[in-house]
Amino acid sequence: MSQLDYVAPASAEEAARALAAGGTLAKVLAGGTDLLVQLRAGRLAPGTIVDVKRIPGVIGIREEDGGFVIGGATPGALIGEHEALTRAWPGVVEAATLIGSTQIQGRASLAGNLCNASPAADSVPALIAASATCVVVGPEGRRTVAADAIAVAPGLTSLGPGEFVFEIRLPPRPPRSADAYLRSIPRTEMDIAVVGAGVNLSLDAGGLVCEARVALGAVAPTVILSEAAAAALVGTRVDEAALANLDAAAREACSPISDKRGTALFRTKIAGVLARRTAIIAFARAGERA
């Protein structure tokens, strides 16, 4: 890492300038739990490391306009300790806090998980199901991007030169709404999702699902949002018929690879099972908020 340079700017604008000036070798450092591993493995050439954690607002959680704003570099441990956020968005919080060990939770962030652009990133299906948006800062100023528009391929994002995710916004919650996230891994901790499923839904006054979003991880080059899977839930009480339709739609949406964690066939099958289980949890949680 002999050519590596480290800067810790005090403002978002200064960080964008440093990133732009550093060119393609410049990298954003939030929690570093992916970045330092990639540098050490030689998968990234050393360039300018722009540590964004000294920028006010980049770590922390606040309620705004009925929703939540989570600083891009806020560590998972802080997200898990936030009671109001956990009440409003249990699925996002459980997805964020599933990542890695206690030590990793002390550093790993949502913006990092999004921008590492792994199809298996745990927090991303939950964020996409939640209709989360990202405030992206760059040399040209700020723009707001849907969470599902960040990753475009494994390891590749839509962010332009000098841009980084400054904060993540979760929208206001309608009544009778809840989300959930489940992943499948061969062990109980410290592993990468073989499949992940995020479901976010709202019920009408009569207890029928009136809005749903279903996102699946690790079954395509990026996390996918399945409109057909969501449609299978709308207008139902998540009964067996709805779950069978959801299962089929989730499997239909998959285009996974086979690797050491699971074959394409296995991932596809599990995507249906996890979508079912996640929908059942989200529906039960929403019902408790009636």
Add this chain to the structure above:
Amino acid sequence: MIRRHVSATVNGDPVEFLSHPGATLLDALRDELSLTGSKEGCGSGDCGACSVIVDGRLICSCLMLAAEAEGRRIQTIEGMADGSALHPLQQKFLDHAALQCGFCTPGILMAAKALLEANPEPTETETRYWLAGNLCRCTGYDKIVRAVMDAAAEMRQVRV
């Protein structure tokens, strides 16, 4: 090569050191400050042997740049005992023979200390999940978990 000047607090003492831009906090602790208790097992955040507490949060010091430590409060295994008086966790690790080769022990002790500060009465399940990021290839974990639970019980007694 330009070396960066870093000021931080380690185990309550102000420290200053020079670090190479790519050096990790673990490198700085071991090579600049001669605090060799924190170990490098994997260098990728999987094994927990380098666990330290930074501003109250348990982290892997192999996944943090030394330059990031500017102004931070760092606790390492070297600050755990009070002079020659062992911390209850250290004593219980000896009592339960919760270590064999000892390489993972400093990291596990720091992780267990952070656990008991966050949760003085953890269940065995909570203890096992909290320590899931600390690998031990010798003990099979049972004696470690028993030592942590026993230390927690003793520390609760002392508090009352």
